[in-house]
Amino acid sequence: MKLGWRSRHALALLILALVLVVISSIFEITNVLRLSTDRAATEATLAIEPVQQIIAQLSEQRPEATIAELAQDPQVKRVLTPALAFAPSVATIIVCDPRGIAVAHAIPGNRGRPIDRLPPFPRPQGFRGAFALLLELRDRQNYEITADLIRGDREFGSVRAHISGTLLGDEVRRVLRRGLLTAGIDILLAVGVGLLLGRTVSGPVRLLEKSVVAIREGRDEPIPEKGVEMFEHLARELNILRDRVQMEPRVLASVGQLATGLAHEIQQPIQAVKFAVSALRDARDMPGDEVDGYVDDAKRAVDRLHNAVNGFLTVVRLKPMHLSSVDLNALLTDIRDVLETEANLTGLELDLDLDPHVVETYGDAQVLRQAVENLVKNAIQATPSSEGRVRLRSRYEPGAVLLSIEDSGPGIPPEVREKVFNFSFTTKERGTGVGLAIVRQAVEMHGGEVSLDSEVGRCTAMKIRLPIRSAPAVNSRA
Template sequence: MKSGFLEKLVARLDRVVPGDVQQIVTRLIREKGFLEKVFEALHEGVIILDPNGVIGFLNHAACQFFGLDPEQAPGEEISTQIRGLDWESLGKPGRTVSRDLEVFYPENRFLNFYLAPIDDADDPGAPLGYVMLVRDLTTTRAEAEETLESERLNALTLLAAGVAHEIGNPLNSLDIHLQLLGRKLKKLPPGDRKPLEENLSTAREEIQRLDQILKQFLHAVRPTTPHRERKDLHVILNETLKLLEPELASRQIAVQLDLAESMPLAMIDPGQFQQVFYNLIRNAYQAIPCEKGRITIRTRVSDFEYIISIEDNGTGISPEHMGAIFEPYRTTKSSGSGLGLLIVRRIIREHGGEIAIESEENQGTRVLIHLPHADRPVRLLAAPETDPVIDL
């Protein structure tokens, strides 16, 4: 970095008395130490660069953001230390840059950096160097996404009442009129009645499908309060498997159970958790394209939570679909409503838990449910067996 002030000072040293030189040097040392302490106290990253993009100074926050060594990074070009930064396109005299950057090491963070030139008063066209200020937007971005999700659900909730009225009532009316048509068809000769009855049956099935989608939509957007009871998760899981047994058998899909030997009763809404298991197991076998698939269900319990894993060997989920997997009406199935996982996540979150999904294309998908205990045990440190003896 061009010294500027120091070059001018050296040129005039012969005119400065020794006492003044000592005061100037002492003042520079104090100011340097003070500024370094200020920079180290900042939560934002600070990187000082020379005109060629060589690092002259960086604070502790910058080292944490980018995983840099504070001893080795100074003196190195920033392009070699931070992946994705091209100094040739960034370091332009007189130009200020603000840019978002996602880094994956040492942690996955969303950062924003501001790069500004340090102008030389005597030569504005040739900056003394550059200062880069780096902010961590990871938490802010997560909060913004949560706010956006909340606003989206609130908007859907407001629409729910209108949807129920504008679609639900006409569906009921259509169903009643189709029942009347069915009674009149019975009076026709059998030859004329059969094709009309097939069309009528198709129309009624479609009305029932629309009614089911409407109910799922309303359940997904309306806030609900779980009616909790102490229930055995294994019992609810086995009851759900019994309901799905015919579909699993028809597809020749084997279900392997690896259940915890001792599972304490959980404070849950049994109806809602049966819906969770039903949706997840159904998603699992529908993701298996051919017969003789496999679904593995595991349960574990720790001091703080229940862990339930449902894993299949199906087609998996592509990276582009993983990012929008919980968005309403996003589905890869031709007959799906795209509301199943949204409902599942809402139920689990209303019970204080979280859901995680791991998937690899053409390998399969694993869904993990983390459900906290209603009453977490208090772990106390054991008292020492004997007090230490101190000789005086």
């Protein structure tokens, strides 16, 4: 059975939590045993030292007395039992003669009995030593720490402290139980927090996955830019990618239309060149003026080809590569400020009529500016001097913004209106027919449309309708 993303996430968190608990438990066991053995050794040493010091003093005062005689001194009895009160890890303290017979015992009934030697108290080093000691404590093994009694250069007895493995093991197990309880709580918290975070992350991930599928299938579905900061940034980048992907078909369609126009445009110059070249085959039998005429015809045809190709390249290079929020009212105002002097020099007034309800849209500001500037310049050139005006107007529509460039020029005849946006079509003597083709492509690449209203003898209005696209939110924390 294949686990889902959330199940795999929970399982991974559980395994990670268990690994962390095991590692932390290893360190905890090692640390607890080291501290416990250090404390037990310190307690045993502190319990032995008073007894050892008193016997050493008595030995100096009574150098002929045996260890059994010295152990019966009241001073030894006074320190033997109270020493255990401050050493909870120490089970008993014994004074033995060289044969191992107890001459003094914290438990009086054991005095005079032989005392078996116990394993020396271990001091574990590292995890292996701690684990080995932990296994020994399961058997409730006791240990001893011994301090020899020296008279001259000869051992005449010893003081032994027996450390209870039961007490030490109980203390270690108590600490470990507390640690396991804490570890269990930590695991539950880790898994719970992990699942909560997983749910927080899985939602945006699935949303992004659906959005990528929508982009692949060509559906226009904006990605909500909310949630975790990194997903906001990723959604913003995917929205930019979506806009660019959606613009590509429009660009290709426009280029295809332009290529068709170019093919139609160059047919006549090619035929003219072909005819001139064919005629010039018999140039030896022609008068010089006739030869020059054919050459001039060929040159004019080549010039037309050159202009057509250059115009085509100018248009197809137009691509929106820098997408951002565009304030269309500010764009019109800036264009008016730039071209106002040119209009005034010809005696024209350049007016603004802006709708304050127009909102920003998302696109390439430079491409849109070039398109609107072309329309304004055409309007200035088409309007008679000293008696006209050109107006830049904006209007808000539901889901769109309408820009119009209106002039009081002579208008455009009906038979010309259908051709003005065609590639290489121009009514100017030295025109290239590229300007309005650029306008159409720029607008269509932004998902908009351009249209023309004109009344012969009165006015012309070039209208651009652009859909309102929300720019991806900019994260102020980034």
